[in-house]
Amino acid sequence: NKAVELGEKLLPAFNTPTGIPRGVINLGSGTSWSWGWASAGSSILAEFGTLHLEFVHLTELSNNPVFKEKVMSIRKLLNKIEKPHGLYPNFLSPVSGNWVQHHVSIGGLGDSFYEYLIKSYLMSDKTDEEAKKMYYSALEAIEANLVQKSPGGLTYMAEWRGGILDHKMGHLACFSGGMIGIGADDGAPEKRQHYLDLAAEITHTCHESYTRSTTRLGPEAFRFDSGAEATATRLSDRYYILRPEVIESYMYLYLLFSDDDLLSLEDWVFNTEAHPLPIIRKSCLQDEVTEEKTVSE
Known part of the structure; x- marks a missing residue:
């Protein structure tokens, strides 16, 4: 109530x-x-x-x-x-x-919108084809315009400002490794392994942002410019406020490759704050329709 x-x-x-x-x-x-x-x-x-x-x-x-x-x-x-x-x-x-x-970011201000597209598809027991189409179309645009590879081989998500790339990745964008991972299996067959690889590469980059800091705590944002790679080069980025996005990607990649009896991603979808919501089964919906029809008769 x-x-x-x-x-x-x-x-x-x-x-x-x-x-x-x-x-x-x-x-x-x-x-x-x-x-x-x-x-x-x-x-x-x-x-x-x-x-x-x-x-x-x-x-x-x-x-x-x-x-x-x-x-x-x-x-x-x-x-x-x-x-x-x-x-x-x-x-x-x-x-x-x-x-x-025309400011596009997979980090702050944009992040969870993309996550909820693929999760809406999954929560619908994979019947929400519109959400699926929107997600993979968005991911295709993200790969074409935002995904970059540093000279040192680190894959990251840049920000887009009216056609100009800002080679900065916020900690908030580090959820995207997990997002791409959970959506990999429902992508086009020829792209499924690519998505898993991309998920792992982005998560690795976010891990590097931690290991390359003096305290081993990841910064609020890290940059790929002027020779810097996955490090906070500006004072305004050098702080840590217990954000969970890197751990979130670790969790999803772990669950994707662990036994289903630990926590099955076939049965649950996590919202952006990690609360589990049950997948709405097609069979349950069909049973409800049958039951309503029987009652009306």
């Missing part, structure tokens, strides 16, 4: 011309607004794009379709609008439905 109550309290944030929710809501009054630091009153990709698992699960729990409808409306808009080079910028106007800046 509390989960449904909270979901209902969040719904007014979606009352925008586009259906894209604003970033902040007063749960008492229902008034919502965008973050003051967000460019031109925009909404953040990693925020409005990281609701799908929870809202679909809430519809399953409550039998109220409104929660799923809200996140499907977000997806519909994202599919409709033009994406530069197939990439999803981090800032979107909830009023006009246009991108506000």
Whole structure:
């Protein structure tokens, strides 16, 4: 009941011309607004794009379709609008439905949007073909535009600013090794091993960002420029705040190659904060339809 109550309290944030929710809501009054630091009153990709698992699960729990409808409306808009080079910028106007800046990052501001595409497909028992298509199309664009290899052989995710690469990888982007790993098996057959290799390479780079620091703690961001590789060259990047993304990728790669009786990824999907959500089995949905039909008869 509390989960449904909270979901209902969040719904007014979606009352925008586009259906894209604003970033902040007063749960008492229902008034919502965008973050003051967000460019031109925009909404953040990693925020409005990281609701799908929870809202679909809430519809399953409550039998109220409104929660799923809200996140499907977000997806519909994202599919409709033009994406530069197939990439999803981090800032979107909830009023006009246009991108506000052409800044693309697999780290902060963008990160979990991509993660939730592949996890939405997995949580649906691999029936959500739209999520699958969006994920692999996005991954293809990421590989074509953001994935780089340093002179020393380290694979990393650069940031994209209006067509210009910033050779910086944030700690937040280190989740991507695990994401690519869990999505490898459902990619095109000829690319499955490539995805596993890419997942391992990115995770190795993030591991290197730890081993190359004096304290063996990974920095908030590390760079690949002016001869630096996987090191924090700016004072503003030299801090550690217990971020879990590197460990997250370690966990997924470990589970992918461990015995299923440890924790089966065939049965559970973890949201961005590592809470397990059950995969919605096709057989369960069919049983519900059959049961409803029998009752009505």
